[in-house]
Structures are given as structure tokens and as C-alpha cells.
Amino acid sequence: MRFCPYSHRTRLVLKAKGIRHEIVNINLRNKPEWYYTKHPLGQIPVLETSQCQLIYESVIACEYLDDAYPGRKLFPCDPYERARQKMLSELFCKVPQLTKECLVALRCRRECTDLKVALRQEFCNLEEILDYQNTTFFGGDCISMIDYLLWPWFERLDVYGIADCVSHTPALRLWIASMKQDPTVCALLTDKSIFQGYLSLYFQNNPNAFDFGLC
Amino acid sequence: MSGVSARSLAKGSAPPGPVPEGLIRVYSMRFCPFAERTLLVLKAKGIRHEVININLKNKPEWFFKKNPLGLVPVLENSKGQLIYESAITCEYLDEAYSGKKLLPEDPYEKACQKMIFELFSKVPSLVTSFLRRQNKEDCSGLKEELHREFSKLEEVLTNKKTAFFGGNSLSMIDYLIWPWLERLEALELNECVDHTPKLKLWMAAMRKDPTVSAVLIDVKAHKGFIDLYLQNSPEACDYGL
Numbered sequence: 001m002r003f004c005p006y007s008h009r010t011r012l013v014l015k016a017k018g019i020r021h022e023i024v025n026i027n028l029r030n031k032p033e034w035y036y037t038k039h040p041l042g043q044i045p046v047l048e049t050s051q052c053q054l055i056y057e058s059v060i061a062c063e064y065l066d067d068a069y070p071g072r073k074l075f076p077c078d079p080y081e082r083a084r085q086k087m088l089s090e091l092f093c094k095v096p097q098l099t100k101e102c103l104v105a106l107r108c109r110r111e112c113t114d115l116k117v118a119l120r121q122e123f124c125n126l127e128e129i130l131d132y133q134n135t136t137f138f139g140g141d142c143i144s145m146i147d148y149l150l151w152p153w154f155e156r157l158d159v160y161g162i163a164d165c166v167s168h169t170p171a172l173r174l175w176i177a178s179m180k181q182d183p184t185v186c187a188l189l190t191d192k193s194i195f196q197g198y199l200s201l202y203f204q205n206n207p208n209a210f211d212f213g214l215c
Numbered sequence: 216m217s218g219v220s221a222r223s224l225a226k227g228s229a230p231p232g233p234v235p236e237g238l239i240r241v242y243s244m245r246f247c248p249f250a251e252r253t254l255l256v257l258k259a260k261g262i263r264h265e266v267i268n269i270n271l272k273n274k275p276e277w278f279f280k281k282n283p284l285g286l287v288p289v290l291e292n293s294k295g296q297l298i299y300e301s302a303i304t305c306e307y308l309d310e311a312y313s314g315k316k317l318l319p320e321d322p323y324e325k326a327c328q329k330m331i332f333e334l335f336s337k338v339p340s341l342v343t344s345f346l347r348r349q350n351k352e353d354c355s356g357l358k359e360e361l362h363r364e365f366s367k368l369e370e371v372l373t374n375k376k377t378a379f380f381g382g383n384s385l386s387m388i389d390y391l392i393w394p395w396l397e398r399l400e401a402l403e404l405n406e407c408v409d410h411t412p413k414l415k416l417w418m419a420a421m422r423k424d425p426t427v428s429a430v431l432i433d434v435k436a437h438k439g440f441i442d443l444y445l446q447n448s449p450e451a452c453d454y455g456l
């Protein structure tokens with residue numbers, strides 16, 4: 001689905017590695033019955049190979065692509081550095097749910113001060129890592145898997161209305177700016193007005209939300 | 216390996232020195248199922264290691280420098296590199312050390328093991344909830360949920376038609392799941408595998424594995440630990456020593 005942050009991770013990896021692929025978008029509010037044969041709970045993203053092998057959970061899909069396809073490796077080769085990226089991914093794990101809750105609260109015109117405080121705390125943890133490492137990206141001076149895994153939620157901060165949550169984290173803001181200069185990130189960047197159009201329709205429970213912006 | 220039956224270190228203890236070359240250290244706790252994953256992998260791969268047990272009811276201050284979350288297991292090598300989160304420690308050991316690979320080389324087979332791991336992911340917190348239950352009334356709901364989760368695992372074994380979760384020989388995914396199935400008897404939850412015959416057969420096969428039997432703790436010791444743990448006793452982690 002064009003606006004799903006989890007699928008976004010997989011699309012970033014496909015693009016970064018130059019993997020030939022085709023995309024089938026699923027209407028998440030009106031799922032085709034056959035889709036449950038691809039994923040028992042009907043979730044996305046799911047990869048399907050020409051041998052009919054199915055791989056799901058966004059992180060597992062991303063790791064699979066890095067393992068299975070040649071060319072540029074997005075995960076480091078060193079076992080410790082790989083473990084570090086996975087530990088960082090764990091450190092990030094509360095962010096997706098928190099950003100979603102902020103979005104829903106704001107759209108439903110509810111208080112979200114506590115949620116934003118919690119989100120800021122998570123961002124502080126990430127800021128600490130960047131400060132300690134003194135590197136441009138989370139994996140070092142070059143962009144790597146961990147940056148792509150985190151990116152989708154940071155791309156959405158502005159359109160979700162919570163961009164102020166990085167006001168106290170300068171290193172994280174610098175990272176966001178550096179990410180926006182990456183060719184892969186740029187190629188997949190979604191236009192703000194299209195995203196907002198999608199969000200409006202989504203919160204009106206319009207089943208056509210997912211196709212907003214297509215002709 | 217040194218330390219596995221050593222008394223745990225608690226608040227006020229001196230921090231341990233650096234890890235000697237040629238050895239890897241695991242910060243553990245004898246009854247912790249998460250740490251057991253790491254111990255199983257260390258044993259299965261024949262990796263020279265030392266164990267430092269941590270008193271999880273009275274943690275040493277220095278332990279938070281090893282893992283800011285203060286949880287076991289944590290690996291520390293002679294370069295001072297620290298790795299935590301049990302699944303991450305297990306994968307690290309498989310990648311960093313030679314010998315028998317516990318994770319498959321094939322990217323799809325490896326992904327399958329990780330998808331099974333996700334399928335299992337609700338079990339640890341369900342077992343913890345069961346452990347901590349105040350009111351006996353809550354049990355049947357929890358047991359139902361646990362039974363449902365085990366049915367998912369039964370389905371995997373049924374579809375694969377193999378003895379173990381990764382194929383016909385034991386591999387990483389089996390070691391990652393085992394510690395919670397080991398504890399069913401001590402928790403009086405054996406009935407949760409009544410309707411999952413393949414899972415029961417798998418449990419029997421696991422008990423015969425030399426690595427599993429070397430690391431196994433008997434029911435009495437598990438029960439002794441659980442009793443003290445539920446009373447918040449600082450002696451719990453050293454039960455039986």
C-alpha cells in the first residue's frame with residue numbers, strides 16, 4: 001500500500017539494491033479474499049518469489065532481500081556491527097506505535113501531550129546514539145540498513161503534524177536532512193499534498209483513500 | 216564452562232574485569248528462559264565461554280553499563296563489545312563463530328525460521344502473565360490463549376512434516392523456542408499441549424538432544440525458583456546453590 005510505512009521499508013531496500021520487482025497494492029480496508037493465502041492475517045508487506053515463496057514481517061523481508069540479492073550489502077558484514085544495527089532497531093521499536101497514536105489523536109482532535117512527551121523521549125534515545133557515535137548515519141558515515149528501517153516514520157513526522165517532536169534533537173534533525181539527500185530516499189519520497197489527501201480520506205473511512213493521487 | 220553454577224552478583228559487588236582473550240562472557244541468570252537461549256547456542260556450537268550470573272532481584276549498579284535496560288542475557292567479548300537481546304546474541308554467536316551453523320545459509324530458509332520466531336512471539340509474555348497471576352480465575356483465559364499459540368506451532372510442524380521446526384535436524388529456531396516449553400511442567404501447564412501431539416513429540420525429541428539435556432534444569436529446581444521469585448526474594452536467583 002502506497003502510504004504504509006512498513007511497506008516503505010521494503011520498497012527502500014528494493015530500490016537501494018536495484019532489485020527488479022513488481023508491486024501489487026492491496027486495499028487494506030477492503031482486502032481481496034485471495035490475499036489471506038499470502039498472509040494469514042492479511043498484513044503487508046509480503047514478498048513473493050517466482051518459486052511462490054512468501055516472506056513477511058517488514059524487517060524479515062528487508063533482511064531476506066539483502067541476503068538473497070547480490071550487489072551492495074545494506075547490512076554490515078561484521079557480526080558485531082550487524083548485531084549493533086539489530087539492537088538499534090529494538091531501541092526504535094516503540095516509535096511506530098507512538099507516531100500512529102499521535103496521528104490518530106490529532107485527527108480525532110484529542111489531547112496528545114503525553115504521547116508527544118513519550119515520543120520525544122524515544123527520539124532522545126536515538127539522539128544519544130548519534131551523539132555518542134558522532135557519525136552522520138546510524139550505521140556509520142554511510143547510509144545502511146538501519147537508516148532505511150527507521151526512515152519511513154521520520155518522513156511522516158511533518159504530514160502527521162508532529163515535526164516539533166524533533167525540536168530538541170539536533171543530531172536527529174541533521175540525520176533527517178542527510179537522509180533527504182540520499183538518492184534512494186528521494187526517489188521514493190511521497191508528495192506532501194498527496195499524503196495529506198490520503199490521510200483525509202482515510203480518516204473519513206473512505207475505501208478509496210489508498211488510491212488517492214492515482215489517475 | 217566456568218561460572219554456570221556460580222552465585223549471582225548483586226548490588227555492592229565489584230564489577231568484573233575485562234574478558235580474557237579466547238573467551239566470551241555471558242551475563243546470565245540460572246533460571247532465565249531468555250538467557251537459556253544464549254547458553255544453548257554457546258553449548259551447541261562448543262564456544263569457550265564464562266558465565267557471570269546476575270541477581271535480577273538486586274542488580275549490581277555496574278550491570279547497567281553492560282546493558283542500560285539491566286536485562287540478561289548480555290554477551291561481552293575480549294574487545295569489550297556488548298551484545299544484548301537474546302535473539303540478537305544467538306544470531307551474533309552463530310555468525311561470529313565457526314563450526315556448525317544453527318541458522319540456515321539459504322536466505323529463504325533463514326527467513327522461514329524468523330517467521331516462525333514471530334509466530335512464537337506471544338508465548339513468553341503469556342507465560343510470564345501466568346506466572347504472575349494473582350487470581351486463579353484468570354488462569355483459564357490465559358491457558359486458552361497459550362493453547363491457541365501452541366496450535367499455531369502445531370500447524371507449522373504439520374505442514375512441514377518434519378521432526379523439528381527447521382527441518383529434520385535441530386537448528387536455531389528449536390533452541391529459541393525450547394526454554395518456555397521446558398517450563399510447562401513446573402508451571403503446571405502441561406495440559407496446554409494436550410491437543411498438539413506433534414509439539415509433544417518435538418518436546419520429547421528436544422529432551423534427547425545432548426545440548427538441551429546438558430542445559431536442562433529439573434522441575435523441582437524450577438518450582439523452587441518460581442516460589443522464591445514470586446515472593447520477590449533476593450535469594451531466588453541462587454536457589455539450589
